[in-house]
């Protein structure tokens with residue numbers, strides 16, 4: 001039996017039953033496409049989380065008062081007065097693994113410009129803060145050390161504040177906005193950063209000299225927190241240790257006492273977020289696995305049934321002289337053609353659907369080469385196997401039995 | 407002396423159904439010479455189809471010998487039997503067994519596709535010739551679902567002819583057709599008989615026995631009558647005698 005004739009036989013069988021071939025193929029197309037799309041969405045979210053983490057500055061350290069007990073009562077961080085400017089100064093002067101550091105105080109209230117008002121909080125920081133938080137100036141300038149020293153009533157505002165206060169499209173630079181009746185001159189604006197992975201609007205931000213907040217708004221001398229950048233991501237642990245030692249000495253804590261502060265590094269946050277996204281990947285892998293399984297079973301069924309119902313045809317072919325191996329070759333060729341064509345169309349649809357999800361819903365997607373390969377292989381192999389297997393059973397029958405098959 | 411195409415000796419076929427054994431053929435012996443037109447008759451369940459399937463190498467006997475055109479079928483394996491079916495036998499079924507949604511030409515070509523010695527050109531020429539021989543020269547590209555029962559059975563006969571078999575086997579080939587169409591098929595078989603083909607034709611209808619050269623009657627898996635027909639009637643004449651319009 002020559003292969004040319006077998007290919008001809010298979011092509012004729014497919015051409016004469018286009019609907020059957022199409023429906024069988026559809027199972028494979030859906031199987032492949034859904035797995036690719038789902039993994040692309042999962043991977044896209046994972047990548048976007050990771051890039052947000054690195055944008056946040058993965059070497060950032062946050063020092064807050066707290067975690068300590070005051071007479072058995074756990075205090076909220078902003079009520080605690082244990083962090084002082086002296087702490088800030090000694091960390092700045094003594095910790096070698098830190099490149100930038102800023103004190104932080106904040107107050108929330110109502111911003112008013114003209115007829116508009118908008119509730120937000122104002123952060124009192126120093127000039128190094130934008131670098132630590134990876135914030136960049138859009139227009140105007142950051143305030144200066146001079147302005148910090150004089151507790152100047154100036155501020156730098158984020159894009160959300162601009163849209164809510166300057167509703168007529170005015171240029172915010174040089175304008176005066178009021179925060180709890182105190183006038184602040186806007187001297188700069190920040191570039192948009194969007195939402196972070198926790199869903200917080202990073203543009204809903206107003207920066208002012210920390211001295212201004214301390215003296216003119218809160219009337220306090222302590223600070224509510226310290227932000228710092230470790231020199232590199234790798235030394236955040238060492239920096240944390242050093243800071244901890246300094247603060248314990250400064251606060252005269254005994255060896256048995258708990259810390260009355262806590263230091264959070266972005267590394268912790270980022271490992272938390274990566275573990276979240278890892279969990280998401282696992283979840284998606286499960287979904288993909290299940291849809292592969294379901295798709296595989298679908299393909300298996302449709303292939304099996306469509307070959308099984310052709311048992312009579314197999315009987316006829318054998319009765320006019322086809323050998324068992326001719327039958328097998330024919331059904332194998334048909335199954336391969338259907339499965340591979342379906343697989344390729346499935347890949348195209350899967351990638352297309354991922355792009356559509358990306359464009360229409362603006363979800364981040366990323367098509368993984370291995371998901372394409374995996375789904376393609378699983379579906380085509382299932383398709384070919386379950387096209388071949390019932391044909392094999394049928395070809396082993398006596399022709400007369402196959403002809404009698406109902 | 408024309409040569410012997412079929413020679414069977416004490417052929418038996420038992421089917422085991424659950425606990426019971428059905429003796430479908432209880433020892434059949436006969437030989438058929440080239441150019442005979444044999445009608446096999448008998449009551450339902452007498453073993454006609456079972457015998458024909460044996461002769462057509464579609465099934466294997468429980469015991470007994472079968473020489474087809476000088477080859478011992480009992481000694482062949484599955485593949486060799488396939489080849490024998492492909493080269494030496496043309497089978498016509500009661501239920502036509504055409505490939506669905508497939509043109510007459512492609513259906514007739516099918517046996518030749520399983521025979522690598524034919525080129526594409528030969529295949530088409532032979533198939534076309536076979537279809538012309540059964541009077542369907544103008545229906546080459548009609549699909550099986552666009553044809554009447556009689557036309558489908560003609561396509562099936564063309565398919566049985568196309569490989570120049572030594573033997574044409576027909577199991578109730580007229581069973582699904584009205585009597586006019588049935589006679590038309592017999593006319594066709596008689597034409598083939600006159601051209602020297604060997605034909606074995608299983609039927610229920612005793613009227614049809616008159617058109618063949620030999621009658622074999624089975625009962626309970628045994629031959630009860632095997633006679634030569636001295637005066638073969640012409641199916642063509644019988645067809646003309648049939649009322650033109652049946653109500």
Ligand SMILES: Nc1ncnc2c1ncn2[C@@H]1O[C@H](COP(=O)(O)OP(=O)(O)OP(=O)(O)O)[C@@H](O)[C@H]1O
Pocket residue numbers: 421422423428429430448449450451452453454455456457610
């Ligand atoms: N595959 C089978 N399994 C079991 N028994 C069978 C099988 N095929 C045939 N038989 C039995 O063998 C006997 C002969 O059957 P066969 O089909 O040859 O009869 P037949 O003469 O062709 O009848 P009909 O005129 O109704 O077609 C019957 O009793 C039948 O039940």
Ligand SMILES: [Mg+2]
Pocket residue numbers: 454455456
């Ligand atoms: Mg029968």
